[in-house]
Amino acid sequence: MPIITLTNISKTYPMGKVSVEALKGISLEISRGDFVAVAGPSGSGKTTIMNIIGLIDKPTDGKVIIGDKDVSVLSRNGLTKLRHEKLGIIFQSFNLLPVLNVFENVEFPLLIGKDRTPRKERREWVSYLLDEVGLSDRKFHKPSELSGGQQQRVAVARALAARPDVVIADEPTANLDSETGEQILELMKTINREQHTTFIFSTHDERIREMSDHVVFLKDGSIVSELKAKKGVTV
Amino acid sequence: MILIMALRNLVRNLRNTIIILTLIMLIIAVFFMGNSVITESGRRLMNSYTESFTGDIVIKARSQSSISLFGPNTPAIGEFIPIPVIEQYNEILSLMEQDRRVEALSSQVSGAAVMDINGRRYNVPLFGVDARTYFQLFNDIEVREGQILIPGQRGAMISAGRALLIERETGKKPVIGTPLLFSTMGHSGFKIRELPLVCIYSYKNSTPVMDEIILTDPQTLRALNSIMLASDSDYTPPKEATDLLTGNLDSLFGIEKSTDEIIENGSFSLLDDLTRQFSLDDIETSDEKNPDWNGGSWNFILLKIKEGVSSKALIKDLNIRLAPYSAEAVDWRQAAGKSALLVLLLKAAFNGGLILVGVAGIIAVTNILLISIFRRTGEIGTMRALGTTSLYIFSLIFIENMVLSFTAGLLGIGTGTIIINALNKMELPVANQLLRSMLGQEYFHIEASISVFLISLAVSVFLGFFSSIYPVHCAIKVEPAAAINKG
Numbered sequence: 001m002p003i004i005t006l007t008n009i010s011k012t013y014p015m016g017k018v019s020v021e022a023l024k025g026i027s028l029e030i031s032r033g034d035f036v037a038v039a040g041p042s043g044s045g046k047t048t049i050m051n052i053i054g055l056i057d058k059p060t061d062g063k064v065i066i067g068d069k070d071v072s073v074l075s076r077n078g079l080t081k082l083r084h085e086k087l088g089i090i091f092q093s094f095n096l097l098p099v100l101n102v103f104e105n106v107e108f109p110l111l112i113g114k115d116r117t118p119r120k121e122r123r124e125w126v127s128y129l130l131d132e133v134g135l136s137d138r139k140f141h142k143p144s145e146l147s148g149g150q151q152q153r154v155a156v157a158r159a160l161a162a163r164p165d166v167v168i169a170d171e172p173t174a175n176l177d178s179e180t181g182e183q184i185l186e187l188m189k190t191i192n193r194e195q196h197t198t199f200i201f202s203t204h205d206e207r208i209r210e211m212s213d214h215v216v217f218l219k220d221g222s223i224v225s226e227l228k229a230k231k232g233v234t235v
Numbered sequence: 236m237i238l239i240m241a242l243r244n245l246v247r248n249l250r251n252t253i254i255i256l257t258l259i260m261l262i263i264a265v266f267f268m269g270n271s272v273i274t275e276s277g278r279r280l281m282n283s284y285t286e287s288f289t290g291d292i293v294i295k296a297r298s299q300s301s302i303s304l305f306g307p308n309t310p311a312i313g314e315f316i317p318i319p320v321i322e323q324y325n326e327i328l329s330l331m332e333q334d335r336r337v338e339a340l341s342s343q344v345s346g347a348a349v350m351d352i353n354g355r356r357y358n359v360p361l362f363g364v365d366a367r368t369y370f371q372l373f374n375d376i377e378v379r380e381g382q383i384l385i386p387g388q389r390g391a392m393i394s395a396g397r398a399l400l401i402e403r404e405t406g407k408k409p410v411i412g413t414p415l416l417f418s419t420m421g422h423s424g425f426k427i428r429e430l431p432l433v434c435i436y437s438y439k440n441s442t443p444v445m446d447e448i449i450l451t452d453p454q455t456l457r458a459l460n461s462i463m464l465a466s467d468s469d470y471t472p473p474k475e476a477t478d479l480l481t482g483n484l485d486s487l488f489g490i491e492k493s494t495d496e497i498i499e500n501g502s503f504s505l506l507d508d509l510t511r512q513f514s515l516d517d518i519e520t521s522d523e524k525n526p527d528w529n530g531g532s533w534n535f536i537l538l539k540i541k542e543g544v545s546s547k548a549l550i551k552d553l554n555i556r557l558a559p560y561s562a563e564a565v566d567w568r569q570a571a572g573k574s575a576l577l578v579l580l581l582k583a584a585f586n587g588g589l590i591l592v593g594v595a596g597i598i599a600v601t602n603i604l605l606i607s608i609f610r611r612t613g614e615i616g617t618m619r620a621l622g623t624t625s626l627y628i629f630s631l632i633f634i635e636n637m638v639l640s641f642t643a644g645l646l647g648i649g650t651g652t653i654i655i656n657a658l659n660k661m662e663l664p665v666a667n668q669l670l671r672s673m674l675g676q677e678y679f680h681i682e683a684s685i686s687v688f689l690i691s692l693a694v695s696v697f698l699g700f701f702s703s704i705y706p707v708h709c710a711i712k713v714e715p716a717a718a719i720n721k722g
């Protein structure tokens with residue numbers, strides 16, 4: 001069963017008298033554990049579709065199913081809860097909380113939910129994640145003291161903290177130089193392989209198809225083509 | 236975590252924090268100092284009034300209009316309103332004497348008269364007191380010259396303050412034995428009595444209002460007031476006199492005027508004439524000649540209550556028990572009448588003004604907070620996108636503002652306390668008459684009060700609360716999408 005199913009999603013932004021059709025009836029299935037790239041030129045609707053999958057925005061029409069839940073019936077609080085339990089989000093501009101240090105930023109998603117993991121276990125898990133992203137020696141730094149690449153690594157760790165089913169990242173490398181961007185993608189891929197977490201990320205870099213299990217090509221709000229690699233074949 | 240974040244947010248937005256802190260701090264400092272002064276003067280006023288002339292509780296006849304120990308509080312112009320006497324005085328007295336909550340009591344007749352001394356005239360309030368108990372009840376009364384009234388003795392006692400005033404205005408110091416002439420004019424006619432000055436006294440904590448009081452024996456005052464027992468045969472003045480008085484008193488002076496005004500306007504001739512016309516002996520009533528003068532009527536019973544007894548509770552209880560006697564119990568403040576209202580009025584005026592300042596403060600703080608929320612929209616959106624509930628955002632912003640206003644409150648109280656202590660140390664003389672009568676002290680000295688402290692703190696938290704409502708409302712409406720648009 002796919003972990004995410006989009007059926008006939010469309011999104012129209014009202015712009016005064018005219019309206020912009022950002023998505024035009026998109027249907028898509030995402031399998032558990034896949035490393036999924038949404039590729040397309042600027043303005044093709046990548047951000048719009050990522051926001052809809054990330055429950056940050058609502059489609060004008062169509063159905064979004066996450067796990068086995070139809071999200072259209074959920075309240076504002078229900079959406080928040082589902083976002084917290086099932087999704088991890090990585091932002092284009094990192095969005096770390098400026099008053100928290102690196103460790104606290106990663107710990108944050110674990111402190112806001114109902115789930116009360118014991119403190120010791122929680123700290124070990126956060127330390128493990130920081131180790132994974134290679135920032136063990138920056139635990140007590142403030143975000144403002146880190147480089148962009150380091151900040152995005154913290155964001156990756158934070159997205160993983162609450163053990164989500166799916167991590168969603170809209171152009172996570174857009175604000176990084178290409179070398180650092182590649183390192184971030186490598187990191188995500190490693191975690192995808194080790195922890196079997198589903199990753200969906202958008203990019204306008206066509207080269208990304210080589211490392212992905214599933215690539216969705218968008219143009220003008222429609223899927224122009226889809227590429228699915230057989231599991232284990234691509235790397 | 237929320238608390239840590241709240242504190243760090245406050246530190247991070249240091250400029251806003253300091254502006255809000257200062258604003259609330261100033262308001263609270265002013266509130267704290269003002270109310271400390273007012274509370275202190277209230278306390279001093281209460282102490283000096285209850286120890287000097289009101290007692291803790293006063294029992295009086297139930298009346299339509301409000302009546303204090305000085306008489307009706309709002310006399311109609313040109314109309315004489317008699318102070319009602321306590322109807323079943325003896326029954327009530329024995330009730331009170333048996334009440335274990337009552338420490339001591341005394342009785343009083345009140346009135347007002349014109350006093351002639353050394354060729355000068357003064358409008359004076361008269362307290363006809365029960366000499367057997369009055370001076371035990373009010374041990375703040377200190378004899379300067381002469382001797383206090385003894386039971387059955389006729390005479391008048393004036394305050395040292397008034398003696399000084401008389402000396403200043405007439406050039407002659409009143410001496411013990413000087414005859415004082417008291418006259419009244421009511422609807423039952425004109426009365427005049429002469430009393431020897433028996434005592435010049437002072438109150439431990441005097442105020443100008445208290446210096447006005449003249450203490451006399453009760454029977455003379457009853458005669459001046461025309462209060463008589465049913466058994467007493469009332470005095471009927473000769474026909475010429477009644478014609479003169481009841482016929483056309485008002486028209487004599489052209490317009491309706493109160494007795495006070497007539498006298499102040501210097502139209503003495505009528506009184507002088509009447510004084511000449513009737514010898515004093517002529518108009519003495521049987522009440523005054525009656526050796527058992529304690530049987531006379533009284534206007535008030537003054538109570539001092541035992542320590543630890545709640546005055547409020549006792550008044551409530553007494554009012555239930557006194558209802559069948561058509562009498563009522565009132566507190567010292569009501570008994571003192573207008574003179575005790577000054578502090579309350581001042582308090583109302585001061586805090587009324589501060590409410591306006593407070594509202595302005597709330598608007599200012601609301602604006603600053605709104606700007607700060609607007610600047611943090613992206614951050615709030617990020618938290619929402621990470622799965623924090625609106626309740627979490629609500630708590631975060633709310634805790635921030637509560638910590639801020641609470642701290643500002645403490646700082647304001649601290650500042651106020653420092654200023655008050657500095658003023659106390661300077662031993663400033665209180666020069667202003669009004670202030671002096673309010674504070675009841677010659678040197679500025681204010682003691683901090685727990686209740687003012689707590690109220691000030693509560694006010695600061697209220698300020699913080701009210702200025703948070705709208706900004707918090709805006710903060711919880713921030714959508715996760717703000718993380719992307721504003722992040």
Ligand SMILES: Nc1ncnc2c1ncn2[C@@H]1O[C@H](COP(=O)(O)OP(=O)(O)O)[C@@H](O)[C@H]1O
Pocket residue numbers: 013014015020021022040041042043044045046047048049
């Ligand atoms: N908030 C919005 N209001 C109006 N139009 C929008 C809004 N967001 C996106 N669009 C439009 O929708 C289309 C798709 O945008 P977007 O999803 O941001 O594309 P991409 O992320 O691929 O660059 C574009 O034409 C864009 O101008």
Ligand SMILES: [Mg+2]
Pocket residue numbers: 046047048171
């Ligand atoms: Mg985009």
